[in-house]
Amino acid sequence: MSKHKQAHNTHRRLLGASPGTLTYVGRAVSFATQIKLIEYNAAEVNISQIPASQQLRDLSFDPQKMYWLNVDGIHEPEVVATVGEVFQLHPLLLEDVMNTHQKPKFEYFDTGKQLFFTFKMIEYNKQTQSLEIEHLNIILAQNCVISFQEERKRDIFEPIIARLLASAGKTRKNGADYLFYALIDLVVDHYFSILDCISEHIERLEEAIINAKEPQAMHQLYGIKREILQMKKVVFPLREMISVLLREEYPMLSDNTSLYMRDVQDHISQIIENIDSYRELVASLMDLHLSQVSNKMNNIMQFLTVISVIFMPLTFIAGIYGMNFDEMPELHWHYGYPAVWGIMLALVLGMAWLFKRKGWL
Secondary structure, eight states: OOGGGOGGGEEOOOTTOOTTOOOOBEEOOOSOOEEEEEEEOSSOEEEEEEOSTHHHHTOOOOTTSEEEEEEEOOOOHHHHHHHHHHHTOOHHHHHHHTBTTOOOEEEEETTTTEEEEEEEEEEEETTTTEEEEEEEEEEEETTEEEEEEOOOSSOTTHHHHHHHHHTOSSTTTSOHHHHHHHHHHHHHHHHHHHHHHHHHHHHHHHHHHHTTOOTTHHHHHHHHHHHHHHHHHHHHHHHHHHHHHHHSOOTTSOHHHHHHHHHHHHHHHHHHHHHHHHHHHHHHHHHHHHHHHHHHHHHHHHHHHHHHHHHHHHHHHHHHTTSOOSOOGGGGOTTHHHHHHHHHHHHHHHHHHHHHHTTOO
16 A cells, blocks of 8 residues: 555645645654755755754845755755745745645646645555655746755665756756756656566456466456555646646746747656556556456356266165165166166266267366
8 A cells, every 4th residue: 555545654734734834744754854965056965954943044046056955854844945035935825735645736826926836746666566655746936946846765766866966967057947847857757667667566466366376366457456546647738748848938947948848748748648557457467367267267167067067866766766665676786786886886977978079068
C-alpha cells in the first residue's frame, strides 16, 4: 500500500478552519525540516544550509543571480509560514503546500507574479511491489524557484543539484524559469522508470499465468491495477496543467522555456498512453487467468463426471445382488460371484475405452 494511504499516521485538516490556515495534512514525521539555498549564475554556484527559520528573514538577494530554495519537509507550519513571509507567497498557496492529499494543480498568482505547481513524485518499492508517493510543490517567481517536498531519506532533486555543480548543460546558463522546467521534467522522466518497473512486473506475471505457475495471480493483478489507477490520478492532471501553462503568456516564463515545456507535455501524453495500454493488458491477463481457472475446473468436473458414470452400472449391479431375496438363480451358481466380477470389469473397461475414444478422458 502506498505510504500516503496510511491513515493511522496521518494528521487531518481541522474542520471549520479559515481558508489559508496552515495545518499539516499527511503522515507523521519526526525529523526537522531541512532548508537548502542554492544561488548560481553562469560563472559560479553556492550551496548553503539554513538551519533556522530566522535566518530566512535575513537573506539578501542579488539580482544578477538565480536562487533556488529547496525545503525538505512540509510538516512544520512555522517554517512554511516564514518562507511565505520572505517570498510573499499567498496563504492559499501555503495551505496547498502543507496538504499532502492535495490533487495536482497549477495556479498563477498575479499579485506576486508567481507560478505554482503542486504534483506528486512516485517511487517504486520493488520489495513490496507498490508505489510510494511524495507530495511536491514548485513555485516560480522572479529570479527564484522555491520547492517544497515531503521529508524523505534522500533528496529527489539531487540530479539537478549535481547538474548545477558540474556547470554543464543549460541549467546555469538560463534563468529561474529553466530551473522550474528542469525540476518538473525530472519528475516526469521518473514516471517512465516507474512504468518500466510495472511493465517488468506485468511481464513476469504474464509468463507465470501462461505457465500456470502463479496461484496468487489474481491478487497480484489487482495490486497492479490499483497502482496503475493511482498513477493515473497522479499523471492525468499534469497534461491539463501543462496545457494551461502553455496557452497563456506569463512574464516570468520565456519563449525558450515554453518550447521545453512542450516537450514535457509530449512526455506526459506518452506516459498516459502507456498507462492506458497497461490497464488493458492487466484486464486481459485477468480474463486469461479466470479462463484458465474455469478450464481447469471444467476438466476436473469432466473427470469426476466420467468416474461417476463408470460407477453407475457397477452400483446398479451391486444393488441388484445386494437385495435380500433367496430365489435368485445366480446366488446358488458355483461361478456366479466371479461372473459378476467379470461383467463389472468388462463394463468398466468398455466404458473407459468408449470415453477415451470420444476424447472425454
